[in-house]
Amino acid sequence: MSALTLDSLNKSYGDLRALRDLSMEVPAGEIVGFVGSNGAGKSTAMRIVLGVLEADSGQVRWGGAPVDLAVRRRIGYMPEERGLYPRMKVSDQLVYLARLHGLDTASARAAMEQWTEALGIADRRGDEILKLSLGNQQRVQLAAALVHSPEILVLDEPFSGLDPVAVDVMSGVLRAQADAGVPVLFSSHQLELVESLCDRVGIIKSGAMVKFGRIEELRRTDDRRWVVDGPPPQSWVSAVPSAHVVSTDGRRSVVEVRGASADTVDQDLLRSAMAAGPVHEFSLLRPSLTELYRHVVTTDSVATARETVSA
CATH class of the missing domain: 3.40.50.300 (P-loop containing nucleotide triphosphate hydrolases)
Structure with a gap:
């Protein structure tokens, strides 16, 4: 074809x-x-x-x-x-x-x-x-x-x-x-x-x-984000290197891991969260096309502006 x-x-x-x-x-x-x-x-x-x-x-x-x-x-x-x-x-x-x-x-x-x-x-x-x-x-x-x-x-x-x-x-x-x-x-x-x-x-x-x-x-990125519905993140996120809390309401949290370790750290995150209390949701959060588009266009515009200023 x-x-x-x-x-x-x-x-x-x-x-x-x-x-x-x-x-x-x-x-x-x-x-x-x-x-x-x-x-x-x-x-x-x-x-x-x-x-x-x-x-x-x-x-x-x-x-x-x-x-x-x-x-x-x-x-x-x-x-x-x-x-x-x-x-x-x-x-x-x-x-x-x-x-x-x-x-x-x-x-x-x-x-x-x-x-x-x-x-x-x-x-x-x-x-x-x-x-x-x-x-x-x-x-x-x-x-x-x-x-x-x-x-x-x-x-x-x-x-x-x-x-x-x-x-x-x-x-x-x-x-x-x-x-x-x-x-x-x-x-x-x-x-x-x-x-x-x-x-x-x-x-x-x-x-x-x-x-x-x-x-x-x-939608794949070097940095990974997970949605975790479970214990307060302050009680378990610090146990996972390179992980940090993006947002939380005390129970439902978005946790991000940056860099190469993001592909292998999901089980570490889950184990750490479960050790602190019951986990009701644990899911990978991928950016939507709208978010990706906004990021690509904004990043490109910022880079162009910097080049213009440098010139």
């Missing part, structure tokens, strides 16, 4: 470097989330995949070969800005777009019916786009990206403006596409959604990929 690969992409607009040696891979059958602040380079990277923009250097590959026009015709793309004809009916629009992708009329109509049903907008087929809510317009946009049975999905902020029910519907559709072997790349500012839905995540800042990998890989 093929993977979509972005290899060392660079793009500048005059003195502004929009992408800096950006690399990532979207394996077949996986959903990859692309997160970063506005202007970080997410849309630029996606437009290069689509051929709307040309990279200054680097390459986009599909199955190891450079992406060409034939491959791009097999990509389902959903732009952040709505690209629908506002006075065209939903059914007519989707059939028209499917026909542009080479489907005959009967197949185009069948695809329109399939995706409007799957996305919960079958009863809106006869409505003009401008008469739909923003959430339903977003569902039509996803249907437009899917109507030609694409081999690759590239979606720019597909969940923007959706209510929780619509988010669940679209999440289910994307997971079904990935399960069928389609590589799915989407950008989003909704980090909790990215964390729950994606197999891998890329964090981009100022055009550079600062973190990329599976969620569990990204």
Whole structure:
């Protein structure tokens, strides 16, 4: 099965470097989330995949070969800005777009019916786009990206403006596409959604990929924290070298161990806590994607500021 690969992409607009040696891979059958602040380079990277923009250097590959026009015709793309004809009916629009992708009329109509049903907008087929809510317009946009049975999905902020029910519907559709072997790349500012839905995540800042990998890989840190519901930490934490209390309410505590010993100290912590009294909970506390993102971006910003001051 093929993977979509972005290899060392660079793009500048005059003195502004929009992408800096950006690399990532979207394996077949996986959903990859692309997160970063506005202007970080997410849309630029996606437009290069689509051929709307040309990279200054680097390459986009599909199955190891450079992406060409034939491959791009097999990509389902959903732009952040709505690209629908506002006075065209939903059914007519989707059939028209499917026909542009080479489907005959009967197949185009069948695809329109399939995706409007799957996305919960079958009863809106006869409505003009401008008469739909923003959430339903977003569902039509996803249907437009899917109507030609694409081999690759590239979606720019597909969940923007959706209510929780619509988010669940679209999440289910994307997971079904990935399960069928389609590589799915989407950008989003909704980090909790990215964390729950994606197999891998890329964090981009100022055009550079600062973190990329599976969620569990990204959440691993050199320092480990445990939640302990048991005796007051003052009675047992000091017995474990390099452990210290981050927070406590007297019973439920967060204890951190820093450095290399963090991987092997968990049993020492548990034994020490149990020696001081009954323990009702002992669990590893990993940072959420939101916390990781905040840490990565803040650390990078602080480092940049220091370099600027030093210069």
